[in-house]
Amino acid sequence: MMNIEVNGKKVQAADGVTILEALNNAGIKVPTLCHMKGLPPSGACRICVVENAENGVLMPSCSFPAWEGMKILTHSPKALAARKTIVELLLANHPDDCLYCDRNNNCELQDLAVEFGVRKRKFSAAKNNYHIDSSSPAILRDPAKCILCGKCVRVCEEVQAVSAIDFVRRGSRAMISPAFCESLNTSSCVNCGQCVAVCPTGALVERSSIADVINALNDPEKIVVIQHAPAVSVSLAEEFGIDAGQDINGIMVAALRKIGFDKVFDTSFTADLTIMEEANELVERIKNGGKLPMITSCSPAWIKFAETFYPEFIENLSSCRSPQQMMGAVIKSYFAQKQNVDPSKIYSVSVMPCTAKKFEAERPEMIRHGVADIDAVLTTRELAKLIVRYGIDLRNLAPEEADTPFGTRSSAGKLFAGSGGVMEAAVRTAFFMLTGKNPESPVISGFRGLDGVKEVTLSVSGLTIKAAVVSSLGNAKKILEAVKKGEAQYHFIEVMSCPGGCINGGGQPRSVDRQNVIKRLKALYAIDEESELKYSHENPDIVRLYNEFFKKPGSHLAHELLHTHYTKRELLK
Numbered sequence: 001m002m003n004i005e006v007n008g009k010k011v012q013a014a015d016g017v018t019i020l021e022a023l024n025n026a027g028i029k030v031p032t033l034c035h036m037k038g039l040p041p042s043g044a045c046r047i048c049v050v051e052n053a054e055n056g057v058l059m060p061s062c063s064f065p066a067w068e069g070m071k072i073l074t075h076s077p078k079a080l081a082a083r084k085t086i087v088e089l090l091l092a093n094h095p096d097d098c099l100y101c102d103r104n105n106n107c108e109l110q111d112l113a114v115e116f117g118v119r120k121r122k123f124s125a126a127k128n129n130y131h132i133d134s135s136s137p138a139i140l141r142d143p144a145k146c147i148l149c150g151k152c153v154r155v156c157e158e159v160q161a162v163s164a165i166d167f168v169r170r171g172s173r174a175m176i177s178p179a180f181c182e183s184l185n186t187s188s189c190v191n192c193g194q195c196v197a198v199c200p201t202g203a204l205v206e207r208s209s210i211a212d213v214i215n216a217l218n219d220p221e222k223i224v225v226i227q228h229a230p231a232v233s234v235s236l237a238e239e240f241g242i243d244a245g246q247d248i249n250g251i252m253v254a255a256l257r258k259i260g261f262d263k264v265f266d267t268s269f270t271a272d273l274t275i276m277e278e279a280n281e282l283v284e285r286i287k288n289g290g291k292l293p294m295i296t297s298c299s300p301a302w303i304k305f306a307e308t309f310y311p312e313f314i315e316n317l318s319s320c321r322s323p324q325q326m327m328g329a330v331i332k333s334y335f336a337q338k339q340n341v342d343p344s345k346i347y348s349v350s351v352m353p354c355t356a357k358k359f360e361a362e363r364p365e366m367i368r369h370g371v372a373d374i375d376a377v378l379t380t381r382e383l384a385k386l387i388v389r390y391g392i393d394l395r396n397l398a399p400e401e402a403d404t405p406f407g408t409r410s411s412a413g414k415l416f417a418g419s420g421g422v423m424e425a426a427v428r429t430a431f432f433m434l435t436g437k438n439p440e441s442p443v444i445s446g447f448r449g450l451d452g453v454k455e456v457t458l459s460v461s462g463l464t465i466k467a468a469v470v471s472s473l474g475n476a477k478k479i480l481e482a483v484k485k486g487e488a489q490y491h492f493i494e495v496m497s498c499p500g501g502c503i504n505g506g507g508q509p510r511s512v513d514r515q516n517v518i519k520r521l522k523a524l525y526a527i528d529e530e531s532e533l534k535y536s537h538e539n540p541d542i543v544r545l546y547n548e549f550f551k552k553p554g555s556h557l558a559h560e561l562l563h564t565h566y567t568k569r570e571l572l573k
């Protein structure tokens with residue numbers, strides 16, 4: 001440990017840390033913009049400057065190592081003035097569009113302008129005259145609001161291994177863009193939304209479907225149904241200033257009814273359905289010499305990543321549609337039949353933690369006989385805005401249950417929201433399919449937690465099953481490369497595009513605090529712990545759906561409605 005002095009007080013710091021880490025560990029806050037915890041510092045924005053108390057020199061705390069005996073001032077007049085000037089310079093060519101901006105009241109740049117008392121324009125530069133890129137089905141890019149912090153570029157390259165965007169041009173013309181200043185839809189972008197999650201301003205936001213949903217709600221001809229993904233109920237409360245990790249499932253259902261949705265379904269139900277189909281597919285592949293390793297298919301950004309960068313693994317992908325799309329399919333088939341309505345009269349909305357689900361819903365494979373299975377996808381953040389728009393106070397709502405026939409879920413289905421959850425749920429049911437009984441303990445701890453790569457070897461009924469769980473596309477790339485080179489062998493791999501899984505998806509409440517993601521994960525484990533229904537194959541609504549409709553997992557009808565296929569994509573050269 002080192003002894004340092006901060007603002008005249010003695011503080012201890014671990015050897016080798018940066019000044020910023022030393023300050024954060026001691027609970028002292030300095031603002032940051034370009035800093036990304038866990039990645040090497042870039043020092044791009046300089047907002048974290050602190051003053052060397054001995055010589056008055058300003059240092060970027062994120063990229064300067066702390067040293068024994070160091071004396072620094074974090075909020076000296078000089079440091080504060082420098083930070084204010086940095087914000088004033090960042091605003092010099094900013095559109096000042098706050099009232100019309102998606103990030104109004106939730107913008108790091110706006111917050112810093114308030115923090116440093118920037119109340120008038122000090123430097124006046126020509127406003128950037130960039131067009132808004134609305135080409136992507138998932139993401140809207142407004143380069144005029146970009147402050148060139150570089151976080152999007154880093155997350156896309158260093159975490160997701162996609163490199164769809166980068167700095168282009170130089171000097172005052174520098175901007176973030178796909179190659180050749182093309183639009184995002186022609187790039188290799190997989191729509192994961194991790195860039196949106198880290199962007200401090202309104203330069204990158206999800207493409208909103210709120211107006212479409214409100215139009216459908218106002219259309220008396222439409223039956224408007226909504227499904228909510230497993231990750232949404234454990235994070236939505238954060239958008240209303242409530243501590244992370246609170247499960248508000250029943251209150252959220254009540255809010256959706258108050259907004260006017262005719263039916264509220266739980267996507268965890270079709271997570272159970274996915275498990276029935278996927279576990280059956282895995283058992284068939286293992287028993288009959290099918291393509292292994294089988295790789296999960298419920299994360300649409302991962303599917304586009306595989307189609308684009310690893311088409312040689314397309315046959316390894318499970319043919320199961322994602323839970324969102326399975327729900328869309330059963331709503332417009334089984335549910336429509338039961339209600340005796342034309343599927344085209346049903347407007348099917350989903351609330352997802354994920355921006356890539358917007359892209360998935362528009363895939364041509366997900367449109368049958370000219371009718372889309374999902375008509376609109378809202379992110380968790382958009383749902384929060386919808387709740388505010390309808391004047392609903394979550395604190396004054398009594399919890400309600402989701403609707404039949406897709407309202408009952410097992411806690412295995414709920415676990416889908418965290419990295420390892422699909423695997424744990426699938427193994428519970430695959431064990432049953434192979435042995436006719438449930439495992440001694442439903443919890444498989446090796447699949448749990450936020451580690452980017454987890455491996456477990458299981459022994460089931462004389463079979464040895466080697467499984468891997470990866471989250472983030474960068475980790476997926478590492479595992480696929482190891483499999484390609486013969487350095488790793490697995491029967492089953494779970495891939496989630498976002499680090500930690502859907503709880504940390506690109507459509508979730510923005511959180512710079514990893515502790516919030518851990519709290520969301522813990523909430524899922526608590527739900528599983530308390531649940532009396534822990535196995536997808538024991539979900540009574542699932543059993544009824546097979547008895548009345550699909551007959552058995554992998555049946556002809558199940559293949560028609562619940563499975564899909566994938567296509568190799570060409571990369572722009």
Ligand code: SF4
Nearest residue numbers: 097098101107201202
């Ligand atoms: S990015 Fe922030 S500062 Fe810029 S217009 Fe939007 S809310 Fe205002």
Ligand code: SF4
Nearest residue numbers: 156189190192193195
């Ligand atoms: S959505 Fe994902 S893949 Fe696309 S630019 Fe952003 S980080 Fe990269």
Ligand code: SF4
Nearest residue numbers: 146147149150152199
């Ligand atoms: S788009 Fe957002 S994250 Fe990317 S450089 Fe600009 S401000 Fe930073």
